[in-house]
Amino acid sequence: MIKVAVVGATGFVGCALLKLLEKHSEVDIGLITSTSHVGKPLSELQEEFSGTPLGNLVLSVQDPALINQQDVAFLAVPHGTAEALAKNLTCKVIDLSADQRLTAVYGLPEAFSKQISHAQIVGNPGCYATACILAALPLKNHLKSCVFDCISGYSGAGKNAHEKFNYAENIIAYHLADHLHLPEIKKALGCSVSFTPHVVNAFSGLMCTAHLNLKETLSLEAVQSLYESFYKDGFTTAVSHIPSTKEVVGTPFCHIGGFAKDENGLVVVSVIDNLMKGAASQAIENFNLMFGFNLKEGLL
Ligand SMILES: NC(=O)c1ccc[n+]([C@@H]2O[C@H](COP(=O)([O-])OP(=O)(O)OC[C@H]3O[C@@H](n4cnc5c(N)ncnc54)[C@H](OP(=O)(O)O)[C@@H]3O)[C@@H](O)[C@H]2O)c1
Known part of the structure; x- marks a missing residue:
């Protein structure tokens, strides 16, 4: 023991x-x-x-x-x-x-x-950092830059969260460009990173919407299969839908999905429980x- x-x-x-x-x-x-x-x-x-x-x-x-x-x-x-x-x-x-x-x-x-x-x-790792890094890690060698927009339940701020945030019926952005987790995200991904966190009136659950600007064009099929093979063991899984926090709250899992393209690159969504995988x-x-x-x- x-x-x-x-x-x-x-x-x-x-x-x-x-x-x-x-x-x-x-x-x-x-x-x-x-x-x-x-x-x-x-x-x-x-x-x-x-x-x-x-x-x-x-x-x-x-x-x-x-x-x-x-x-x-x-x-x-x-x-x-x-x-x-x-x-x-x-x-x-x-x-x-x-x-x-x-x-x-x-x-x-x-x-x-x-x-x-x-x-x-x-x-x-930090809770936001976990969701951001896992959303982009399989494409690490293809990344030019990343923009991460994250939303967390208020338990992310600890048992005195109510003293830090007026989160009742509210959505709050904070640390727009200088959150404590930014250095670890940059270090893990090795590219230029923008990251803004938001807190909402849910106890736990954390979503990262990742906008990944790639050095070259990759097909969505290639991206999906890259994520599936990268995350074949462990608690992180590539899914074929847009994941939401309810499917991972109370569990050790990270679900990554969405996989859409826009004119700036790839959009990927990852979800975790901030108190568990985070x-x-x-x-x-x-x-x-x-x-x-x-x-x-x-x-x-
Ligand atoms: N909440 C999350 O989702 C999350 C995710 C990833 C990482 N973290 C990190 O994990 C740590 C704990 O977070 P938490 O959310 O559990 O915070 P929390 O609910 O505020 O709990 C803080 C704990 O630390 C103790 N504490 C308070 N001041 C202290 C001091 N000066 N020296 C030593 N212990 C002290 C408290 O003990 P008493 O009140 O009993 O004195 C309490 O047990 C933080 O560093 C946080 O950033 C949190």
């Missing part, structure tokens, strides 16, 4: 992680941490865990010495706090914040599975690779 710490267990991502880890046959959850609820049982904060063994686990202080008694730590804490903590950790680390995405092994199994399997620290389930994929388990262990 692999001993696991979930650092930031009271957040949206921490909670999604715990639900998946609880079902994983090779995992022993040894430590859960919080900054503001130390000493409380998890069930006091998350009613859904009431009456389960997980609900009785008591939230601990975020102490590197305690975390290092585990084999791996999932860091589900705000940006800017994870990297400093990771510097004091000797166990393996899967960082779900943005802190180490450009410096550690990038945890996108569709692109870096070999590197992830040998990594000590993995930077789990965070927790992708972190479990990375955990599985790092510890030599099947990629899909605990996720189906």
Whole structure:
């Protein structure tokens, strides 16, 4: 059994992680941490865990010495706090914040599975970045530039999302040209990228409409078959319709489809659950690779 710490267990991502880890046959959850609820049982904060063994686990202080008694730590804490903590950790680390995405092994199994399997620290991709990169990755060598328009449910902003966004009956664009995820998208695709996120009044689900400007003309049949062969394993699938978020919410899947042409190139739509493929389930994929388990262990 692999001993696991979930650092930031009271957040949206921490909670999604715990639900998946609880079902994983090779995992022993040894430590859960919080900054503001130390000493409380998890069930006091998350009613859904009431009456389960997980609900009785008591939230601990975020102490590197305690975390290092585990084999791996999932860091589900705000940006800017994870990297400093990771510097004091000797166990393996899967960082779900943005802190180490450009410096550690990038945890996108569709692109870096070999590197992830040998990594000590993995930077789990951002939710928007996951949807954008997966929408374009099979065409990486053909890309001149990309424009990504993304829409996310409000859980993408964490449990205090209501303080950040007035999302009731509203559609909000933000960080029009300088979102935190832009550098990792550019690094993964290696071309010029424009990316604008929007938030809507849905709890979870994330859609990316990708406009891919290609160096040469490719037929739609060639594109579709390229995506199908590129994504034949794993949780990302090319579909023959225009995907919508409902088909992936609550699942570890990314669906990519649409595949239409306009005068600027190709239009492709990808959808994920921001808390799953955009965070927790992708972190479990990375955990599985790092510890030599099947990629899909605990996720189906
Ligand atoms: N939400 C998503 O869809 C999503 C997707 C991909 C990546 N992420 C990233 O994953 C991380 C967690 O996101 P989230 O949505 O779960 O946020 P959240 O709901 O706001 O939860 C944040 C967690 O971090 C803890 N925390 C707060 N301030 C802290 C500090 N200064 N030091 C250490 N821990 C602190 C909180 O603990 P207490 O409140 O108990 O003190 C809570 O457990 C963030 O870096 C986020 O960007 C989120």
